[in-house]
Amino acid sequence: EPVLRIYCSAQAHSSVDKAVRIAGIGIKNLVKIKTRSDFSMDPEELSAAIEKDLKAGFKPCCVVATLGTTGVTAIDPLREIGEICHRHGVWLHVDAALAGTALILPEYRWMIEGREYIDSFVFNPHKWMFTNFDCSAYFVKDASALIRTFEILPEYLKTRTRGQVNDYRDWGVPLGRRFRALKLWCVIRMYGREGLIKMVRNHIEIARRLAEMISQEPDFEIVAPVTLNTVCFRYIPRNANSEETDKINEKLNHALNDSGKMYLTHTKVNGRYTLRMVTAQTNVTMEHVANSWNLIKETARNISPR
Missing domain, CATH: 3.40.640.10 (Type I PLP-dependent aspartate aminotransferase-like (Major domain))
Structure with a gap:
């Protein structure tokens, strides 16, 4: 084989x-x-x-x-x-x-x-x-590809509706499943199509504006294209090499998160420690993000490189 x-x-x-x-x-x-x-x-x-x-x-x-x-x-x-x-x-x-x-x-x-x-x-x-x-x-x-893989029919699972409805137990690993669709239905019912579009579009616009603010600071850099709601950036202090800059950004990340005022995640881009701000929380506003950006700048510039 x-x-x-x-x-x-x-x-x-x-x-x-x-x-x-x-x-x-x-x-x-x-x-x-x-x-x-x-x-x-x-x-x-x-x-x-x-x-x-x-x-x-x-x-x-x-x-x-x-x-x-x-x-x-x-x-x-x-x-x-x-x-x-x-x-x-x-x-x-x-x-x-x-x-x-x-x-x-x-x-x-x-x-x-x-x-x-x-x-x-x-x-x-x-x-x-x-x-x-x-x-x-x-x-x-092609749902049949899943069914051929996962279907199993012991006597106690046989019903008169077999073949008339989708038996989702045959579409994946779990036999039973929670009614997850109800949560999503409630969200769609509450916001409506236009409401969801407005909120998602706003999140993307906030990320774009944050990227603009970061780009205006000579000691910060954007390290990946801003395609949606995530901005990847680094603090670049003067006279610090790449390894020192990585350590400073990690210290910055922990200091911000420990403040209890905001929370950033991180990743590595081309091997370098990178901060990530995601502007996708349901009720996030530009004011929230602008305040966070001010805190990031203030905290970064007060971190000792050693």
């Missing part, structure tokens, strides 16, 4: 690594594809990796494209990736856990151009659609 291979961007979420282990495919058969300058998956690198694996006798199985990577919210080029998958008969899964919410905005529908190539798609309303944890929406082109 040929060995299966899975492909994803070097920026993809760690859940992909975990999934290949759980599935028995093995972490050594997960191929991390290099990214372009904007941190999105490089389709040319993907095509070359698949061609190389085919020549080596491997079986390309699935590509995981990401809309809104966890670290820097990069957007993988869906159409180009989809065309490669279609050419080789490879399953295309799209992880839109964060950015899927932005697809309610007409001006962000470009992210899903090439949707006809998608085999499965997931996004998390609990990330940016104001729904309490946990709530994920999963779409699949």
Whole structure:
């Protein structure tokens, strides 16, 4: 039997690594594809990796494209990736856990151009659609592929409605499931389509304005394109080398979070410690973010480099 291979961007979420282990495919058969300058998956690198694996006798199985990577919210080029998958008969899964919410905005529908190539798609309303944890929406082109894998029918699960309704126990690992859809329905009912669009659009605008403020300061830098609601930046003190700058930014992160006035997360971009501000909390305002930015500047400039 040929060995299966899975492909994803070097920026993809760690859940992909975990999934290949759980599935028995093995972490050594997960191929991390290099990214372009904007941190999105490089389709040319993907095509070359698949061609190389085919020549080596491997079986390309699935590509995981990401809309809104966890670290820097990069957007993988869906159409180009989809065309490669279609050419080789490879399953295309799209992880839109964060950015899927932005697809309610007409001006962000470009992210899903090439949707006809998608085999499965997931996004998390609990990330940016104001729904309490946990709530994920999963779409699949061919449900029978799931059913053939997960279906099992002991006598005590047989019903007269078999074949007349969707038995979602046959669509995944769990036998039972909570009524997660009710939470999402309540959110949509409360805000309405236009209300959700207004809030998401405002979050993106706040991130854009924050990026402008950061760019105006000579001792701060933006380290990744601001595509949605996440701004990745670093404090660059004078006369500090890269390692010292990393340590200072880590100290800054902890000092801000320990203040109890705000909370930042971090990542590493090109190996460098990077701060992340996410402007996606349900009721966040520009005033909140402006106050936080003032605190960041004040705290950073009072941190000792040693």
